[in-house]
Amino acid sequence: xxxxxxxxxxxxxxxxxxxxxxxxxxxxxxxxxxxxxxxxxxxxxxxxxxxxxxxxxxxxxxxxxxxxxxxxxxxxxxxxxxxxxxxxxxxxxxxxxxxxxxxxxxxxxxxxxxxxxxxxxxxxxxxxxxxxxxxxxxxxxxxxxxxxxxxxxxxxxxxxxxxxxxxxxxxxxxxxxxxxxxxxxxxxxxxxxxxxxxxxxxxxxxxxxxxxxxxxxxxxxxxxxxxxxxxxxxxxxxxxxxxxxxxxxxxxxxxxxxxxxxxxxxxxxxxxxxxxxxxxxxxxxxxxxxxxxxxxxxxxxxxxxxxxxxxxxxxxxxxxxxxxxxxxxxxxxxxxxxxxxxxxxxxxxxxxxxxxxxxxxxxxxxxxxxxxxxxxxxxxxxxxxxxxxxxxxxxxxxxxxxxxxx
Numbered sequence: 001x002x003x004x005x006x007x008x009x010x011x012x013x014x015x016x017x018x019x020x021x022x023x024x025x026x027x028x029x030x031x032x033x034x035x036x037x038x039x040x041x042x043x044x045x046x047x048x049x050x051x052x053x054x055x056x057x058x059x060x061x062x063x064x065x066x067x068x069x070x071x072x073x074x075x076x077x078x079x080x081x082x083x084x085x086x087x088x089x090x091x092x093x094x095x096x097x098x099x100x101x102x103x104x105x106x107x108x109x110x111x112x113x114x115x116x117x118x119x120x121x122x123x124x125x126x127x128x129x130x131x132x133x134x135x136x137x138x139x140x141x142x143x144x145x146x147x148x149x150x151x152x153x154x155x156x157x158x159x160x161x162x163x164x165x166x167x168x169x170x171x172x173x174x175x176x177x178x179x180x181x182x183x184x185x186x187x188x189x190x191x192x193x194x195x196x197x198x199x200x201x202x203x204x205x206x207x208x209x210x211x212x213x214x215x216x217x218x219x220x221x222x223x224x225x226x227x228x229x230x231x232x233x234x235x236x237x238x239x240x241x242x243x244x245x246x247x248x249x250x251x252x253x254x255x256x257x258x259x260x261x262x263x264x265x266x267x268x269x270x271x272x273x274x275x276x277x278x279x280x281x282x283x284x285x286x287x288x289x290x291x292x293x294x295x296x297x298x299x300x301x302x303x304x305x306x307x308x309x310x311x312x313x314x315x316x317x318x319x320x321x322x323x324x325x326x327x328x329x330x331x332x333x334x335x336x337x338x339x340x341x342x343x344x345x346x347x348x349x350x351x352x353x354x355x356x357x358x359x360x361x362x363x364x365x366x367x368x369x370x371x372x373x374x375x376x377x378x379x380x381x382x383x384x385x386x387x388x389x390x391x392x393x394x395x396x397x398x399x400x401x402x403x404x405x406x
Contacts, residue, residue, distance in 0.1 A: 001067070002033065002034055002035065002036060002037055002068065002069045003035065003036035003037070004036075004037065004069070005036055005037060005038040006037075006038050006039075006040050006049075006199050007160065007184065007197070008160075009038075010091070010095055010199040010200060010201075010202070011202065012038045012086075013038065013051075013085060013086045013088045013091065014083070014084070014085050014086075015036075015038050015084050016081060016082075016083060016084070017034050017035075017036075017037065017053055017081065017082050017083070017084035018034060018035040018036070018080075018081050019032050019033070019034055019053070019077065019078075019079045019080055019081070019082060020033050020034065020035055020079060021033040021079060022073075022076060022077060022078065022079060024076075025072060029059065029072050029073060029074065030056075030072075030073045030074075030075065030076045030077070031070045031071065031072060031073070032053060032056075032070070032071040032073055032077065033068055033069070033070065033071070034053075034069070034071065034084075037061075037069055037071070037084075038084065038086050039051065039058060039061045039069070039071060039084075039086055040061065040091070040094070040198070040199050041061040041062045041063050041069050041070075042060075042061065042062050043062075043063065043197060043198075044121075044196060044197055044198050045101075045118070045119045045120050045121050045198075046094055046098055046121040046198045046199070047094065047121065047122065047123070048060055048061040048062065049061055049086050049087060049090060049091055049094075050086075050087045050090055051084065051085045051086040051087045052084065052085050053071060053073060053077065053082050053084050054077055054082035054083065054084075055075075056073040056074060056075045056077050057073065057074040057075075058071050058072070058073060058084075059072045059073065059074055060072035089230070090123055091199060092123075092229065092230065093122075093123025093124065093229060093230055093231060094121060094123045094198075094199055095199050095200055095201045095206070096123075096201060096206065096207050096208060096228045096229030096230065096231070097121045097122060097123055097127040097226075097227075097228050097229070097231070098121045098127075098196075098198045098199065098200055099158060099186075099188075099200040099201040099204065099206070099207050100127070100148070100152075100207045100210045100226065100228035100229070101119045101121060101127060101129055101226075102186060102188060102192055102194055102196070102200070103148050103151055103152070103188060103191070103192065103204065103207070103210070104116075104129060104144070104148050104210060104212075104224070104226060105119070105129055105174065105192075105194075106174055106188065106191055106192035106194075107144050107147045107148050107151070108129075108131065108144055109174060110191075111143070111144060111147060112136075112140055112143075112144060114131050114132075114133060114136065114140075115131065115132045116129050116130065116131060116132075116175075117130050117131065117132045117221065118130045121198070122231075123230075123231065124231065125231070126213055126214075126225040126226060126227050126231070126235075127225070127226055127227070127228070128223050128224060128225050128226070129223070129224045129226070130218070130221045130222070130223050130224075131221060131222045131223075131224065132221060133221070133222055134217055134220055134221065134222055135217070135222060136215070136222055141212055141215070141224070144212075145210065145211065145212055148210050149209060149210060151188070151191060151204055152204045152205060152207045152208070152209065152210065153205065154204065154205075155203050155204055155205030156188055156189045156190065156191060156203065156204045157189045157202070157203050158186065158187070158188050158189070158200050158201055158202055158203055158204060159185075159186075159187045159189065160184060160185065160186050160187070160200065161184070161185055161187070162182045162183065162184050162185070163182070163183055163185055164181070164182060164183070165180060165181065165183065168183055168195075171185065171193050172193055173185075173193050173194065173195065174192055174193060174194050175194060175195070176195070177195035178195065179195070183195050184196065184197055186198070186200050188204060206229075207228050207229055208228065208229040208230070208232065208233070209228065209229070209232045209233075210226055210227070210228045210232065211226060211227055211228075211232050211235070211236075212224050212225070212226045213225050213226060213227055213235065240254075243257060283314075283317060283318055283321060284321060286318060287318055287321035287322050287325075290303045290305060290318075290322060290330070291303065291322060291325040291328060294325070294328060295395070297395055297398045297399060298398065298399055299327065300327050300328070300329055300350055300351075300352075300398055301325065301326075301327055301328045301329070302328075302329050302330075302331075302394065302395060302398060303322055303325075303328060303329070303330040303331070303332075304330070304331050304332070304333075304391040304394065305332050305333070306333050306334075306335065306384060306387050306388065306391075307332070307333065307334045307335075308334070308335060308336070309334060309335070309336040310334040310341075311334075312334065312341040312343070312377065312379065315332045315333075315334055315341055315342075315343040315377070316343045316375070316377045318332060318343070319332050319343035319344065319345040319375060319377075320345060320375050322345045322347075323345050323346075323347055323348070323374055323375065324347075325347060326347060326349060327347055327349050327350050328345075328346075328347045328350060329344075329345070329346050329347070329350050329352050329357070329394070329398060330343075330344065330345040330346075331343075331344050331357075331361070331390065331391060331394050332344075332345075333387040333390065333391075335382065335383060335384050335387055338381060338382070338383065339379060339380070339381060339382065340365060340367070340379055340380060340381070340382035340383075340386065340387055340390075341377075341378075341379040342358060342361060342362070342367070342369065342377065342378055342379060342390070343375075343376075343377045344357050344358040344361070344371070344375070344376045344377070345374065345375050346373065346374060346375075347374075348374065351401065352398070352401065353373045354371055354372065354373055354374055354375055354376040355370070355371045355372055355373060355376040357376070357394065357397065358371060358376040358377070358378055360393075360397065361390050361393060361394065362378050362379075362380055364386070364389075364390070364393075365380035365381055365382040365386060365390075366380050366381060367379050367380020367381070367382075368380065
């Protein structure tokens with residue numbers, strides 16, 4: 001079995017590695033077994049270490065079904081001795097988040113009787129803790145966060161040691177062990193005792209800072225997303241830079257942004273109302289202008305107009321306003337990207353059914369639509385030229401309708 005050096009010294013990054021066996025892996029990569037390793041394999045919710053073994057890059061580390069620690073390399077090397085180096089920043093981020101997770105879970109259980117059921121440890125993105133409840137008051141999370149950081153600032157020692165099953169019962173474990181035999185305990189002095197095989201900071205002060213950044217409900221559980229240490233610094237720096245940039249654009253202080261943003265939102269809401277009022281007034285005026293430009297077709301007045309990329313909803317609204325014009329039939333069209341939208345309006349005294357007229361117009365362009373006797377809307381494939389042909393078809397149909405009624 002491989003001697004796991006990270007268990008006794010998580011700060012060990014450089015070590016002489018003895019490669020005892022190598023073998024090919026899928027994807028052109030190679031596996032290597034070491035007599036002793038400081039590389040942490042994926043497990044317990046914590047991601048693996050990376051680094052170098054001689055000139056070979058260590059891309060992944062995992063335990064296989066036989067319990068062997070397999071180091072996945074980007075190239076083949078022969079058995080022998082090599083200088084090995086663990087990526088120090090990746091290890092530090094993992095330690096900060098994993099130790100922070102232990103502390104956060106301990107505070108939630110000790111102070112608020114909230115049990116953590118699972119965790120996922122990251123170093124370059126927020127880590128997560130799942131709680132066995134669907135909701136927690138924001139004030140509770142704020143108080144938990146304060147307690148976590150108080151213990152961090154106390155710089156309590158974090159100890160790791162192995163105990164046998166007989167001694168486990170004497171320890172105030174936060175959760176029962178998942179393994180038997182010799183069980184590794186991670187102890188935050190006087191605060192938390194947890195069975196764990198991961199890498200941890202030797203003292204809580206090394207975590208630096210912990211911040212819960214958001215929550216979400218997943219499968220009847222509440223997931224807390226948090227950052228710690230280097231990741232927390234990066235998140236806070238990005239937030240500060242964004243707040244500072246936004247404040248500079250508004251000639252304000254960052255702390256004034258919430259009130260100023262609310263003021264701007266209120267102004268925007270008022271402007272939207274005013275803009276909608278003006279838009280409706282403009283449509284009323286446009287409808288009157290269209291009615292005034294109507295062609296006389298027998299005893300009816302026909303309004304046709306082709307637009308470029310005008311929204312279908314606006315076409316319908318404009319057509320609806322033409323219903324007030326006496327003996328008026330309107331066919332409005334909009335072309336965009338080889339598609340035609342049509343809105344048909346037929347005044348009550350026109351003797352024309354808008355839905356029936358629309359269906360006959362949609363036939364040549366293979367379109368679909370719906371509506372009622374007064375107002376109908378639809379569309380299909382077509383060009384500007386086809387739209388003008390539909391206008392001419394409408395004119396012929398109106399003449400035919402009036403001829404048959406005569």
